[in-house]
Amino acid sequence: MIGEKINRFGEEIKHRLVTDRHRQQQILLYFCAMQILDGKVVSKTVKDNIKERMLFVEEQGRKIPHLAAILIGTNGASETYVASKVKNCAEVGFKSTLIRFDDDVAENILLEAIENLNRDEDVDGILIQLPLPAQINEEKVISSINPDKDVDGFHPFNTGKMVQGLPTFIPATPNGILMMLEHYKIETSGKHAVVIGRSNIVGRPISILLGSNTYPGNCTVTVCHSRTKNLKDICLQADIIVAALGIPGFLKADMVKEGAVVIDVGITRVADAEKKSGFVLKGDVDFENVAPRCSYITPVPGGVGLMTIAALLMNTFTASLKK
Ligand code: NAD
Secondary structure (H helix, E strand, C coil): CHHHHHHHHHHHHHHHHHHHHHHHHHHHHHHCCCEECCHHHHHHHHHHHHHHHHHHHHHCCCCCCEEEEEEECCCHHHHHHHHHHHHHHHHHCCEEEEEEECCCCCHHHHHHHHHHHHHCCCCCEEEECCCCCCCCCHHHHHHCCCHHHCCCCCCHHHHHHHHCCCCCCCCHHHHHHHHHHHHCCCCCCCCEEEEECCCCCCHHHHHHHHCCCCCCCCCEEEEECCCCCCHHHHHHCCCEEEECCCCCCCECHHHCCCCEEEEECCCEEEECCCCCCCEEEECCECHHHHHHHEEEECCCCCCHHHHHHHHHHHHHHHHHHCC
């Protein structure tokens, strides 16, 4: 009896402590100067801008932008991303075509489909949803896309132009991050930016862009990766941190300088039996504990992911104007 009472009392205290800690964090978030970089708000601004320009396109009887997406297999996350891209095309008045292949598609079949899209005068932008199955050579596939239709900006020709600061298609996720920094007028010149991750689609391009002689840019950039030593010490020197490594909750509060800007690119599906979908989306940042230390931070979901789609739409619109 007494043991049971003590246990119940212990549970009650534990519950109160957890609730109090949560409440304290909420209060701290409310009073500190931290601002959320809201992907919903910024992506809506970008999409509204496209919709306005589409009115002009229709008025002038000009060509409607057309995005063709290739999806291979039935990976849940890829399905969701492609469905969202197609839906967003419709929302801003673009045409879209979705071409699907089974997981075991042969490389030559895929290359043939890309060649058809390259030749199709009506198609302005081509995107191949990554990752690709093991039998497909990613480099070969990306290089087979006509650079003028490479709205993902992954073709080596466009990457080279980006590195040289020439006008080109900038990969959607890094471009979305720049749009966000610009929207919130975040000062970047002379700041120390630390990018965690060096992939061709996020880490490498954003590190080049943040170091470019433009706004947003002019940062001093440090690129960290899986072999980096003293990552915590490097992060503590950062005015801006871009976390793009794909490890949920990796960036902890004790790795972040007071007042830093934190951009969370990570999106990982973490199992959660309480959710209908069976998972929740987690970023690379331990948001609850990092947020109170930041001047600005992106949430997951509702941050960079939405900007990626907005930037892709903008690239597709630009591609259609070249016609
Ligand atoms: P990737 O797997 O290609 O690259 C991961 C990078 O992280 C590598 O360069 C690796 O060196 C580095 N890394 C791994 N472990 C590390 C560690 N312990 N310390 C430091 N660096 C480490 O990943 P990616 O394609 O760049 O994607 C990264 C994350 O961003 C994923 O969660 C992905 O889902 C997400 N993502 C989101 C968007 C979006 O629109 N928000 C777009 C693309 C990717």
